[in-house]
Amino acid sequence: xxxxxxxxxxxxxxxxxxxxxVTGQIPPGSRVxxxxxxxxxxxxxxxxxEAFNRLERDGLVTGRPRQGYVVTEFDINxxxxxxxxxxxxxxxxxxxxxxxxxxxxxxxxxxxxxECERLAAIPDRTTKEKFQELEVGIDLHRVIxxxxxxxxxxxxxxxxxxxxxxxxxxxxxWLDEWKMARDEHAEIVEAICAGDAARAGALARVHxxxxxxxxxxxxxxxxxxxxxxxxxx
Amino acid sequence: xxxxxxxxxxxxxxxxxxxxxVTGQIPPGSRVxxxxxxxxxxxxxxxxxEAFNRLERDGLVTGRPRQGYVVTEFDINxxxxxxxxxxxxxxxxxxxxxxxxxxxxxxxxxxxxxECERLAAIPDRTTKEKFQELEVGIDLHRVIxxxxxxxxxxxxxxxxxxxxxxxxxxxxxWLDEWKMARDEHAEIVEAICAGDAARAGALARVHxxxxxxxxxxxxxxxxxxxxxxxxxx
DNA sequence: GCATGCTATTTTGTATACAATTTTGAGTGT
DNA sequence: ACACTCAAAATTGTATACAAAATAGCATGC
Numbered sequence: 320x321x322x323x324x325x326x327x328x329x330x331x332x333x334x335x336x337x338x339x340x341v342t343g344q345i346p347p348g349s350r351v352x353x354x355x356x357x358x359x360x361x362x363x364x365x366x367x368x369e370a371f372n373r374l375e376r377d378g379l380v381t382g383r384p385r386q387g388y389v390v391t392e393f394d395i396n397x398x399x400x401x402x403x404x405x406x407x408x409x410x411x412x413x414x415x416x417x418x419x420x421x422x423x424x425x426x427x428x429x430x431x432x433x434e435c436e437r438l439a440a441i442p443d444r445t446t447k448e449k450f451q452e453l454e455v456g457i458d459l460h461r462v463i464x465x466x467x468x469x470x471x472x473x474x475x476x477x478x479x480x481x482x483x484x485x486x487x488x489x490x491x492x493w494l495d496e497w498k499m500a501r502d503e504h505a506e507i508v509e510a511i512c513a514g515d516a517a518r519a520g521a522l523a524r525v526h527x528x529x530x531x532x533x534x535x536x537x538x539x540x541x542x543x544x545x546x547x548x549x550x551x552x
Numbered sequence: 553x554x555x556x557x558x559x560x561x562x563x564x565x566x567x568x569x570x571x572x573x574v575t576g577q578i579p580p581g582s583r584v585x586x587x588x589x590x591x592x593x594x595x596x597x598x599x600x601x602e603a604f605n606r607l608e609r610d611g612l613v614t615g616r617p618r619q620g621y622v623v624t625e626f627d628i629n630x631x632x633x634x635x636x637x638x639x640x641x642x643x644x645x646x647x648x649x650x651x652x653x654x655x656x657x658x659x660x661x662x663x664x665x666x667e668c669e670r671l672a673a674i675p676d677r678t679t680k681e682k683f684q685e686l687e688v689g690i691d692l693h694r695v696i697x698x699x700x701x702x703x704x705x706x707x708x709x710x711x712x713x714x715x716x717x718x719x720x721x722x723x724x725x726w727l728d729e730w731k732m733a734r735d736e737h738a739e740i741v742e743a744i745c746a747g748d749a750a751r752a753g754a755l756a757r758v759h760x761x762x763x764x765x766x767x768x769x770x771x772x773x774x775x776x777x778x779x780x781x782x783x784x785x
Numbered sequence: 786g787c788a789t790g791c792t793a794t795t796t797t798g799t800a801t802a803c804a805a806t807t808t809t810g811a812g813t814g815t
Numbered sequence: 816a817c818a819c820t821c822a823a824a825a826t827t828g829t830a831t832a833c834a835a836a837a838t839a840g841c842a843t844g845c
Contacts, residue, residue: 327617327828352796363830368797372602376609384560385797385836400704407640471611471633475708560798585826596800601827618806618827 328362333370335360340379340390343485347392351380378482393486395538401479402531408476409460409527414520415467417511424466428508431459435501453488453497459504463511463523486534500530561595566603568593573612573623576718580625584613611715626719628771634712635764641709642693642760647753648700650744657699658745664692665741668734686721686730692737696744696756719767733763 336356339345353364353371360367371388374380382388393401420428438444438452457480464473503526510519569589572578586597586604593600604621607613615621626634653661671677671685690713697706736759743752 329828330617354796364797365829365831369602369605369828372605373609376606382797384563386838387796397704400702403644403702404641404705404708407644408637411636411640469633469636471630472637475637562798587826597827598799598801602798615827619808620826 328366329369332356332360332362332366333373336370336374337377337379337481340374341481341484343489345390347390347485349390351388351390353387377478391482393482395535395542398483398486398531398534398538401483402527402534405476405479405483406524406527406531408472408479409464410520410524412464412467412469412472412476413507413511413523414516415469415472416463417514417516417519419468420466420511420514425508425512427462428459428466428511431455431462432505432508435459435504439498439501450488456497456500456504457484457487459508463507466511483534486538487530500526503529561599562602565589565593565595565599566606569603569607570610570612570714573607574714574717576722578623580623580718582623584621584623586620610711624715626715628768628775631716631719631764631767631771634716635760635767638709638712638716639757639760639764641705641712642697643753643757645697645700645702645705645709646740646744646756647749648702648705649696650747650749650752652701653699653744653747658741660695661692661699661741661744664688664695665738668692668737672731672734683721689730689733689737690717690720692741696740699744716767719771720763733759736762 336345336351345351351371353367357364357367371380371382375382375388379391380388381391416424435452435455438448438455441448461473461477461480464476467473503522507519507522507526510522569578569584578584584604586600590597590600604613604615608615608621612624613621614624649657667688668685671681671688674681694706694710694713697709700706736755740752740755740759743755
């Protein structure tokens, strides 16, 4: 298998599995067995088990005793919960970031923004490039949380973002609404760079609320769509 | 070993270890080895390892590869972070609870409050009874989070409370400040029962901020105290 | 044809054996 | 007395073997 670090196998397996889940390579609802993963990654079941334990704690997989693990499937309600919390945490983190950001931090944020713009401006961009733009856009929030200086806050926000990232990707990827996110991100970064904590926080909260409405609307539509076919069949 | 449930050993070990850490039976900073715990609980190292993984994810123990695990020691800064987040989450949860609480929920809260009062009113109460009062007082926040209906929020708040509980116990146990908490708890429950979300949320935030100041002040004093002796020796 | 019960397979849970690494301590040399 | 080296002990990391439980499939009986 491809080991990035020289650390423990457990960590490698964890990272590999997490990446596969977050990017949707292993779709939600999939059943994952220890043996399969162990065979695929050429390791024994032991490190795989430990990775599963951590993933379960992260909420990325759900496991019941002696029934194996399933990649967690979010329903609409779980999204409501997640975005509710994200609004609180992201808002607070952005406020903090506006007061603590150094010049280096600000440069980093601006660079990420520029990268988003660059990827968005490519004429006939491929799916891969669209993904990249989304990834940088989501990472922006992670970096803001990091800049906030509250390590625990950063960790919690990353956890939530990990859980939602796959859905944001697959659901929002084809929407023009993402253009709006880009503008909002720019405003947020601007406020942080200006040191305007109140404004930055408010913008962040509005932004999360907007994402929330987009995702919920799409999921609702999808759900209606599916139940329509269920009735028709 | 004493197994509560008929579930997996991993879960039993996890619960047992968590209880020992949260109650301070294993003090922060202690080095814990897999073999010791395995021997003490009469199980093999495997379930112990998995329990450690989960505890590490909870932030209750810290482990570095091939160096074993140590019960996490909070410094003042980590407390600041934890209480910062708790103010947000607890405030929000209390707001939600005020709008969603059923009559049964309200009765439950009132019962917990009454239990606190009862334990506080005992003339020459023992340490055990003081502990019990503290435990019910902290549980009150967990129940409020549960009533909020946001499962994720409840889980996150429980995680934070678990991490802080030991310190609250050992530090605040002998303080009269706890009397204040009892009054504040009563006010919060009152607001929830009245369905006044704004007031309940505001009271909760003030309450958390108060706890924060108490804990920080004590830790600061302790730290000064220790560095005084360090210089003197 | 359908339901029910049993067995066979698959999969997880636990224990143990072995490997690798870190730490500790003794011993020696300066 | 101090520092350095090397070896031995302790501890984690990984693999594998075995046990227990759940699922699935098949056969049998109605």
